[in-house]
Amino acid sequence: MADHRVRVVYEFQSKRQHAEIRCACGRTVVISPKVIVEMFPPVLPLDQAAKRLRCTRCGKRQATMAGVHREHRG
Numbered sequence: 001m002a003d004h005r006v007r008v009v010y011e012f013q014s015k016r017q018h019a020e021i022r023c024a025c026g027r028t029v030v031i032s033p034k035v036i037v038e039m040f041p042p043v044l045p046l047d048q049a050a051k052r053l054r055c056t057r058c059g060k061r062q063a064t065m066a067g068v069h070r071e072h073r074g
Ligand SMILES: [Zn+2]
Pocket: 023, 024, 025, 026, 027, 055, 056, 057, 058, 059, 060
């Protein structure tokens, strides 16, 4: 079975997955691969990248980040 799990930032692009960022408060944001790879160093692990983000709703840095498949709809 192929491993499609995204572990470092550049894999969002190489594995063609969007970045889903979930805060402890429940806020969820999905960012396209093109944008996420410009936000962080390419080999940064996702847990490290998530810690750099501050939630715009609650102001905490308790987010988690994971790769999600998104269909592109015209
Ligand atoms: Zn929050």
